Amino acid sequence: MTGSGESYPALEASLLSDEAAASARRKWEKTYLDVLGVCCSAEVALVERLLAPLDGVRAVSVVVPSRTVVVEHDPSAVSQSRIVKVLNGAGLEASVRAYGSSGVIGRWPSPYIVACGALLLASSFRWLLPPLQWLALGAACAGAPPMVLRGFAAASRLALDINILMLIAVVGAVALKDYTEAGVIVFLFTTAEWLETLACTKASAGMSSLMSMIPPKAVLAETGEVVNVRDIDVGAVIAVRAGEMVPVDGVVVDGQSEVDERSLTGESYPVPKQPLSEVWAGTLNLDGYIAVRTSALAENSTVAKMERLVEEAQQSKSKTQRLIDSCAKYYTPAVVFLGAGVALLPPLVGARDAERWFRLALVLLVSACPCALVLSTPVATFCALLTAARMGLLVKGGDVLESLGEIKAVAFDKTGTITRGEFTVDIFDVVGHKVQMSQLLYWISSIESKSSHPMAAALVEYAQSKSIEPKPECVAEFRILPGEGIYGEIDGKRIYVGNKRVLARASSCQTVPERMNGLKGVSIGYVICDGDLVGVFSLSDDCRTGAAEAIRELASMGISSVLLTGDSAEAAVHAQERLGGALEELHSELFPEDKVRLVSAVKARVGPTMMVGDGMNDAPALAMADVGVSMGISGSAAAMETSHATLMSSDILRVPEAVRLGRRARRTIAVNMVSSVAAKVAVLALALAWRPVLWAAVLADVGTCLLVVLNSMLLLGEGGGRRGKEEACRATARSLEMRRSQLAAVSPDAATKSVGKTGGDASKGCHCCHKPIKSPEHSVVINVRVDEQREGPTDATCTPAKNVEVTGLVDASVMPASSSCVSGGGCCSREKTGRNM
Numbered sequence: 001m002t003g004s005g006e007s008y009p010a011l012e013a014s015l016l017s018d019e020a021a022a023s024a025r026r027k028w029e030k031t032y033l034d035v036l037g038v039c040c041s042a043e044v045a046l047v048e049r050l051l052a053p054l055d056g057v058r059a060v061s062v063v064v065p066s067r068t069v070v071v072e073h074d075p076s077a078v079s080q081s082r083i084v085k086v087l088n089g090a091g092l093e094a095s096v097r098a099y100g101s102s103g104v105i106g107r108w109p110s111p112y113i114v115a116c117g118a119l120l121l122a123s124s125f126r127w128l129l130p131p132l133q134w135l136a137l138g139a140a141c142a143g144a145p146p147m148v149l150r151g152f153a154a155a156s157r158l159a160l161d162i163n164i165l166m167l168i169a170v171v172g173a174v175a176l177k178d179y180t181e182a183g184v185i186v187f188l189f190t191t192a193e194w195l196e197t198l199a200c201t202k203a204s205a206g207m208s209s210l211m212s213m214i215p216p217k218a219v220l221a222e223t224g225e226v227v228n229v230r231d232i233d234v235g236a237v238i239a240v241r242a243g244e245m246v247p248v249d250g251v252v253v254d255g256q257s258e259v260d261e262r263s264l265t266g267e268s269y270p271v272p273k274q275p276l277s278e279v280w281a282g283t284l285n286l287d288g289y290i291a292v293r294t295s296a297l298a299e300n301s302t303v304a305k306m307e308r309l310v311e312e313a314q315q316s317k318s319k320t321q322r323l324i325d326s327c328a329k330y331y332t333p334a335v336v337f338l339g340a341g342v343a344l345l346p347p348l349v350g351a352r353d354a355e356r357w358f359r360l361a362l363v364l365l366v367s368a369c370p371c372a373l374v375l376s377t378p379v380a381t382f383c384a385l386l387t388a389a390r391m392g393l394l395v396k397g398g399d400v401l402e403s404l405g406e407i408k409a410v411a412f413d414k415t416g417t418i419t420r421g422e423f424t425v426d427i428f429d430v431v432g433h434k435v436q437m438s439q440l441l442y443w444i445s446s447i448e449s450k451s452s453h454p455m456a457a458a459l460v461e462y463a464q465s466k467s468i469e470p471k472p473e474c475v476a477e478f479r480i481l482p483g484e485g486i487y488g489e490i491d492g493k494r495i496y497v498g499n500k501r502v503l504a505r506a507s508s509c510q511t512v513p514e515r516m517n518g519l520k521g522v523s524i525g526y527v528i529c530d531g532d533l534v535g536v537f538s539l540s541d542d543c544r545t546g547a548a549e550a551i552r553e554l555a556s557m558g559i560s561s562v563l564l565t566g567d568s569a570e571a572a573v574h575a576q577e578r579l580g581g582a583l584e585e586l587h588s589e590l591f592p593e594d595k596v597r598l599v600s601a602v603k604a605r606v607g608p609t610m611m612v613g614d615g616m617n618d619a620p621a622l623a624m625a626d627v628g629v630s631m632g633i634s635g636s637a638a639a640m641e642t643s644h645a646t647l648m649s650s651d652i653l654r655v656p657e658a659v660r661l662g663r664r665a666r667r668t669i670a671v672n673m674v675s676s677v678a679a680k681v682a683v684l685a686l687a688l689a690w691r692p693v694l695w696a697a698v699l700a701d702v703g704t705c706l707l708v709v710l711n712s713m714l715l716l717g718e719g720g721g722r723r724g725k726e727e728a729c730r731a732t733a734r735s736l737e738m739r740r741s742q743l744a745a746v747s748p749d750a751a752t753k754s755v756g757k758t759g760g761d762a763s764k765g766c767h768c769c770h771k772p773i774k775s776p777e778h779s780v781v782i783n784v785r786v787d788e789q790r791e792g793p794t795d796a797t798c799t800p801a802k803n804v805e806v807t808g809l810v811d812a813s814v815m816p817a818s819s820s821c822v823s824g825g826g827c828c829s830r831e832k833t834g835r836n837m
């Protein structure tokens with residue numbers, strides 16, 4: 001006995017390992033199918049039940065709004081055509097979507113609908129020729145086959161769906177000898193379904209445009225060989241010519257070009273690329289040839305991750321949807337019993353008008369179809385998610401979208417979020433006589449090249465500009481000290497780089513050179529070598545374009561903004577001044593755990609809170625917030641992972657836009673739900689008060705379904721393209737700005753001159769929209785002009801800046817609002833737009 005008992009685990013293990021081996025041998029592939037017959041969540045279960053048992057199918061997911069079924073399968077075990085056959089066997093009208101095609105969906109009504117319509121029309125002449133009334137019965141029969149097939153497939157799996165309810169109504173009407181009614185029901189139902197499919201085409205096209213951005217082939221730079229994108233290894237060099245899509249993420253190694261990153265960031269303007277620039281799969285190479293060394297496999301490229309996220313987001317159900325679904329499960333059987341009761345009980349107890357009760361039961365059944373109610377959330381969520389993705393905001397699920405609309409407060413990180421995270425080194429000094437400048441630079445740049453903090457990049461670049469190459473391989477024991485700086489050992493020396501906390505920790509001598517005292521608006525760093533302060537430096541960073549505008553926009557929506565930074569209090573206050581005092585609270589010198597604590601404090605005090613951040617030190621706070629938004633494709637991976645949404649572009653104005661989209665989505669869902677319930681109530685009221693009209697019930701049902709879809713699709717048009725021309729202007733300004741910084745890298749004079757020319761046009765207005773140049777969109781142009789006008793008279797309107805008083809250093813430094821104007825420091829709107837944003 002024991003013997004056989006013992007043999008089981010062994011057997012199981014061998015079975016398992018066999019299975020594991022088989023599954024490892026298998027080559028999984030994803031097939032996208034257009035399945036027109038999917039219209040309700042009832043069909044989702046049906047599709048799953050049909051495909052899951054097939055051998056060689058690993059995963060099935062159904063995207064209702066775009067009528068897409070995604071099957072992960074092993075083509076050698078179960079072919080695409082087999083899957084299509086199985087689905088069509090249940091009348092689901094499936095077809096394989098070709099790679100890169102935009103979800104071809106039948107534009108013409110099916111022959112069933114046409115025949116049904118034609119017969120119904122002919123039957124309307126029965127007042128001329130009474131036998132024509134039989135044509136109505138013919139119409140019902142002609143249109144019914146797809147319904148019967150689907151209904152039968154559902155029924156054989158003990159599921160009750162809309163097709164069955166409609167068939168009951170049709171059979172009921174025929175039983176009452178009301179053939180016209182039967183014909184009308186079939187016609188209305190099939191036509192509405194067709195219209196719904198048409199309406200979904202747009203949404204579906206949007207989704208496939210997300211999925212088919214990457215070209216299937218790429219060209220190897222060295223050999224010119226054309227290879228499958230999936231077969232490209234990391235580190236291969238591929239050639240991307242003008243007008244082609246970048247096929248894999250990578251780094252430019254040769255050539256120069258401008259790239260349109262709209263597919264990722266939602267903003268269409270040329271981004272200049274030169275050697276060492278990063279490029280991403282799915283972006284468009286506009287002009288010039290570039291050779292790209294790949295940094296990821298095609299399946300791990302950013303766009304592929306995005307695709308997966310969007311797919312997952314559609315499948316993850318939101319709160320509202322889960323509620324509806326869980327009700328729908330008990331609801332439909334309950335309604336069937338109720339219907340049977342209404343039809344059977346009154347005649348049994350002797351009611352006279354049996355036919356009326358029978359009709360009432362049928363109306364009840366049809367009206368009970370929860371189709372529109374079930375659709376009201378997912379379709380709206382789908383459309384909003386697509387719009388968000390198009391504007392460069394990747395939302396990880398319907399839940400997040402709903403929370404976005406509830407936001408009452410936003411916590412911003414400073415470095416890399418409010419500011420650009422592109423530091424410049426202002427001062428770099430050796431302290432004492434222990435080390436030489438070149439040695440100090442070598443140590444720092446070597447250690448910093450192991451850090452991903454934005455300050456690190458600036459320090460490495462600074463060293464390189466002094467012809468010193470970092471050697472990260474010589475650094476041992478590298479450590480990140482959260483909220484303080486970094487540590488590393490090089491040439492046998494123990495070196496700390498960081499803020500004054502590091503100074504306090506690592507050095508006994510705390511006296512700082514005179515020069516570093518009283519510096520405004522910069523971050524000061526210290527270098528400590530074996531316990532001695534050997535170097536100091538200061539770094540400055542500018543606010544992002546539109547940061548102040550974004551915060552003001554949030555305020556106008558009743559949302560308060562706070563700043564949470566690991567940087568010094570001085571740097572925080574400086575940013576606040578640059579923003580014209582737009583922030584309500586400043587908290588500085590925070591450790592990652594302080595950020596978490598403050599986010600939960602804001603949550604408790606104000607309400608649902610969003611956190612926007614980019615760095616590793618933001619990750620825990622992002623997870624804590626109701627909605628954590630990570631900034632930028634180049635932001636930290638940890639932040640992107642823990643956040644609920646990722647802003648692919650660096651346009652901070654997308655933050656208020658996202659909240660607005662969330663609010664709009666919530667409103668749309670509410671309208672959908674109310675109208676779908678109201679329509680049913682109206683029909684039932686009509687049936688009780690006057691008489692039960694079957695076709696009106698069907699019309700109300702399919703009509704609200706259609707309305708729900710159309711109403712949700714209004715979400716598609718907004719968001720991304722809302723600002724149109726303004727957006728284009730801002731984009732031009734930004735690309736100008738970028739060109740300027742590119743030029744500045746080469747020669748600072750050239751930059752001023754080249755953009756200065758544009759500045760000359762400024763008196764006439766913007767060169768693209770001819771509006772007077774005032775708005776932040778034209779910051780670059782003004783940038784130059786303000787430099788010239790610094791001494792001149794400033795604008796008469798002076799936005800009152802809130803006076804900043806910093807209390808606790810580590811903890812909250814809440815600022816009382818006062819209306820005194822800080823002189824000089826960016827309080828005038830003219831200067832603000834010019835210098836800082």
Ligand SMILES: Nc1ncnc2c1ncn2[C@@H]1O[C@H](COP(=O)(O)OP(=O)(O)OP(=O)(O)O)[C@@H](O)[C@H]1O
Nearest residue numbers: 413414415451453483484485498499565566567617
């Ligand atoms: N690699 C580094 N080199 C030098 N100093 C650093 C480095 N990393 C961190 N520091 C110092 O530690 C401070 C806190 O860093 P932390 O990453 O917590 O915040 P931050 O990114 O500067 O600000 P924010 O939280 O607004 O993004 C920095 O302001 C800087 O002074």
Ligand SMILES: [Mg+2]
Nearest residue numbers: 413415416615
């Ligand atoms: Mg940061």
Ligand SMILES: [Zn+2]
Nearest residue numbers: 369371372701
């Ligand atoms: Zn319905």
